Each structure stands twice: as structure tokens, then as C-alpha cells.
Amino acid sequence: MSDAVLMQLLRILADGNYHSGEELGERLSMSRTAVWKQLKKLPELGVELQSGRGQGYCLPGGLELFQRERLLKEAEPWQGDLQLELVLDSTNAQLMTRSANVKSGTVCIAEQQTAGRGRRGRAWVSPFGQNIYLSMLWQFEGGASSLEGLSLAVGVCVAEVLEGLGLNGVTLKWPNDVLVDQRKLAGVLLEMTGDPAGVCQVVVGVGVNWRMPIGAAQNIDQPWVDVSHLAEEQGVSGVSRNAVAGRLIAALSSMLTEFSSVGFSGFRQRWLSRAAFVGRSVAVSTAKETSSGVLLGVDEAGALLLDVAGGVQRYYGGEVSLRSAE
Numbered sequence: 001m002s003d004a005v006l007m008q009l010l011r012i013l014a015d016g017n018y019h020s021g022e023e024l025g026e027r028l029s030m031s032r033t034a035v036w037k038q039l040k041k042l043p044e045l046g047v048e049l050q051s052g053r054g055q056g057y058c059l060p061g062g063l064e065l066f067q068r069e070r071l072l073k074e075a076e077p078w079q080g081d082l083q084l085e086l087v088l089d090s091t092n093a094q095l096m097t098r099s100a101n102v103k104s105g106t107v108c109i110a111e112q113q114t115a116g117r118g119r120r121g122r123a124w125v126s127p128f129g130q131n132i133y134l135s136m137l138w139q140f141e142g143g144a145s146s147l148e149g150l151s152l153a154v155g156v157c158v159a160e161v162l163e164g165l166g167l168n169g170v171t172l173k174w175p176n177d178v179l180v181d182q183r184k185l186a187g188v189l190l191e192m193t194g195d196p197a198g199v200c201q202v203v204v205g206v207g208v209n210w211r212m213p214i215g216a217a218q219n220i221d222q223p224w225v226d227v228s229h230l231a232e233e234q235g236v237s238g239v240s241r242n243a244v245a246g247r248l249i250a251a252l253s254s255m256l257t258e259f260s261s262v263g264f265s266g267f268r269q270r271w272l273s274r275a276a277f278v279g280r281s282v283a284v285s286t287a288k289e290t291s292s293g294v295l296l297g298v299d300e301a302g303a304l305l306l307d308v309a310g311g312v313q314r315y316y317g318g319e320v321s322l323r324s325a326e
Contacts, residue, residue: 005030005038010065010129013049014062066242067242082107085108090113091110092205105136114126116133126207127212130213132241134248138260149264149300149301152172153266154176162178175317182223185230187206206248210228210241212224227244275298281325295307303315
């Protein structure tokens, strides 16, 4: 059976209610045996399937699956190409491998990633149908030098979308983490292809914890929070997965258009107003050394400014790690 049939089955079960094998067979126009074969695939995706004698099958708590029409409506006025996938290795990898044949502004979203990545090669935990795995390809004319501070501008974009949905306390940790109360909520991964000195394509990957299953979270090695629990903590209702993803698409398209014209300078103050650890003692580690000092902020190019014994050191990203020293 195709992914389309499996997706149809998931959409029926997504309401969290019980559905009998007979009902599923009628709605999918297949035998109960064929339905059972499809149901057996759900645990392989990491989707919890519950069955009850005389009741049928259900997905406890339900799922909010991505809906193309809803995403397109939430993403207005963006009008690019949308690749909506069930399962793939990585949304970034999907666009990177096709970058030469993909239009600027194209978006790839998946229900699940099998090889999602964060910075420094770390795995990005990507359970099925729970979080947001989104990438947008954008073409730049000025090569790598025109991308200075881009990851920080993306962080601003993500923060503003979440704030627009009613969430409070969103902060940005240099260079690409989105936090609330020092718990990671979202992350950014940029990858470039093309001419480093001329026309190039950048894939902007954004991962947002929307509703992280506790079982999947066992593989996360730092404090984290998700949108659903954060909304509950703050008394915010109606923050849907489709709304977050759709509004991210619109905001990223707008941000990248602006960034192509003004660079990071147009986003620096917006980043600083949400910056985590500014004025506090931090430790910055590179492949060669670790330095401790007071975080001053970032310069016009997005470089981190660290006050070390009265002198200012600059860090430009790459294999750099920042943590609080307090």
C-alpha cells in the first residue's frame, strides 16, 4: 500500500476516538485483513496504537497531522511550492539534494524525520506527527559573505511567530537556539550550496518542539519544553501545529526577502531585545579552547561579543558552544 493509504488511515484515527476494523475497511475501501496490515505499520512509525475488545482501534490523545489547505491558508501571502512528506531522512537534505531544480521559497515539511540534524552534527529528535520539521530554500546573490547573521535573524523570526500566537518569555541563545526559561523550544540549521562568492542557495531548517512524547525526549541531552506544554503553563489556548508551521512559512519568506536587502543590521536590535545571557557570565568553547567572560551581545555581522578581562573577543559561529557560567 502507498503512503497515501497510510495517511488516509492516520487521518481517520487522528481524532483520538475508537474506530472499528469494519468501519476502517469501509472508509478505506479495503478488507479488514488489508486494514490490519496498515495498522501494523503505525508502531513502526512510533505511533502508539491502542485497541479495545468490541471498540476497535484508536490513537490515544489523537494527532494533529499537517493539512495542505490549512498550511497554505496560514502561510498567506506566501505562494511558493510546498513539499509535504510523510517520512523522510531530513527536510534540509531533501531540499539540498534538489537545490539546483528547486525554486527560491520552496518549503519542505515532514511528519517525521529519520535522520534529522541539529548543529555540530547532533541528532534532532523527530517523532512522528508531534513536532515541526520545516525547511525553506532561498537564493542569495552575494555568496557566503551576504549570509552573516542569518541564523540569528531566523531565530528572531521564530520568536516573533511564537509571540504572535500568545506565548511569552521567548529568548534567543546565540547563534541559533530558541529558549523559554533556559529550556530549548526550537533550533535552526542553515546549509549552503552553490557559489560561495556568487549566486548560492541556502536551506533554512527550523525544528520546533510542538508536542514532544516523553519516550522520545529520553534522547535529548538538555532541558527542553514544547509549545503545547508551554501554552498550558501560560494559559494560552488554540495554538495548533498547522498554525505554527504555516505562520513560520509566511514569516520566513518575509524575513528572507528583507534580509536579502538589509542583512542582519535590520534584525540586530530585535535579536538583542530577546538575547539570553546578555550581561551575564558565560563560557564559550571552540575546538581549541574555552573562554569565560561577560556576554556583551552581538555586532552588526551577528558575531558574539565576549568581554574577557577588559578586552572584547569576537566569535563568528561554526563549531562554537555557548553556556551559562553562573
